[in-house]
Amino acid sequence: MDRLAKNLIFFFLLIQLFFGSFxxxxxxxxxxxxxxxxxxxxxxxxxxxxxxxxxxxxxxxxxxxxEENPYLKYLPESKIKNNEERYSRNRTWDRFEVTINDERRNLTNVYDRxxxxxxxxxxxxxxxxxxxxxxxxxxxxxxxxxxxxxxxxxxxxxxxxxxxxxxxxxxxxxxxxxxxxxxxxxxxFGDPIYGKITTTKGEFTGFIQWDHDERLMGDKLDGRSRDGDVSISFDKIKKIEKTENGSLITLHSERQFELTGENDVNKYNRGIIVSIPNVGRVDFPWSHFLSLEILPLSKNTDCLSEFRVSQRLFGTLVTKEGKLYKGVIVYDLDEAMDSEILNGLNDKLEFAIPFRNIGSIKPMAYNYCLVELKNGMKLYLGDQTDVSNKNAGVIIFVNEDEYQNFKWEDIERIDFM
Structure with a gap:
């Protein structure tokens, strides 16, 4: 952990692992x-x-x-209508999307989650x-x-x-x-891929999910060498380095191959996911990736402590007017448990953070906010519903019979306990 913390401004890690032959x-x-x-x-x-x-x-x-949003009943009809109208005005669809999704779009509204x-x-x-x-x-x-x-x-x-x-x-x-x-x-199902990933954001050591797919040491990295198609299992690979058109693969024997032509080894790679203890998941796009060195699995790995019994979100909300409300929180009108996940983007990095790891959220502008984790890490996240003005609102249950509704633009800060 100390070794990781030293390498980041952002975070330290440990990631998702996965499969192959058992x-x-x-x-x-x-x-x-x-x-x-x-x-x-x-x-x-x-x-x-x-x-x-x-x-x-x-x-x-x-x-x-x-299937349903049980918290809609706590909103006045006027606020529901206003939110739906705002959502309808702001909603834009990619002009290249195919019409097969039209029926689903018509069923989607601001409260679907x-x-x-x-x-x-x-x-x-x-x-x-x-x-x-x-x-x-x-x-x-x-x-x-x-x-x-x-x-x-x-x-x-x-x-x-x-x-x-x-x-x-x-x-x-x-x-x-x-x-x-x-x-x-x-x-x-097999040993997880474990290693040190070097990115434009720093170095991170942990469990790797390669191309959103390969997860286990028995999984294969596919590519095309100058002599033909190659599939190499991760347990034979020592290092993967990005090159101009593909990747340089170094085996444990020190043999090297430059591979191209497949999404495992070029710019069409869907991303490398890393799971960070007491943080969550970070998905690095290929544009940020530099290299991956595969390492022996740490014998001190412990993730069990991260999974305790889920609790209701609880904390304090401070409004822009300086008023303070303390109680049970429903975030974005749907996340109510600390095991649920907040999603946000930062420079094409996709973050997925369990609420139990979040210390506070502070809206900074209409499309992003400052998220401070309980371990002290600070992240500026935006663009997605949880962390922008697309947020459907926050409810605070001050006690069993009293609650307050807040719009994103009304909130100065939320502190979770």
């Missing part, structure tokens, strides 16, 4: 998904879990749409339909969710302790129960 670990990294899947016929399978060929660790994020939380904060996911789930947080709170991403309606993989790997169809699943990761030897 292996038996002596529990070097204790934060993979583990639990049981019960089918509609009552069959139970237990072991390491993977969400199709993607999410496999506690730090991975589950995405879906909220995404749900995001890390798998480590989830107790269970019950399948309620082909595109819907009932998600239970560790505090026992249930949230009804629908589609919104490929996390809903997908296959769920499990390495059953006796049968081995099963890929269970969505319509066969009744409930997925997550359990504490075992401390003994368990068959998993």
């Amino acid at each position: 292996s038996v670990l002596g529990q070097t990294y204790p934060c993979y998904l583990y639990g049981s899947i019960t089918t509609i016929d009552g069959d139970v399978y237990k072991g390491a879990i993977r969400w199709d060929d993607e999410e496999v660790f506690l730090t991975d994020v589950f995405n879906a749409d909220k 995404k749900f995001q939380c890390r798998f480590g904060d989830i107790k269970s996911i019950s399948v309620t339909g082909s595109e819907s789930v009932n998600l239970e947080l560790k505090n026992g709170k249930y949230i009804n969710l629908s589609s919104g991403s490929n996390d809903v309606g997908t296959k769920v993989w499990i390495i059953d302790q006796e049968l081995g790997l099963l890929k269970i169809d969505w319509d066969r699943i009744d409930i997925v129960n997550f359990e504490t990761t075992p401390t003994d030897h368990v068959e998993t």
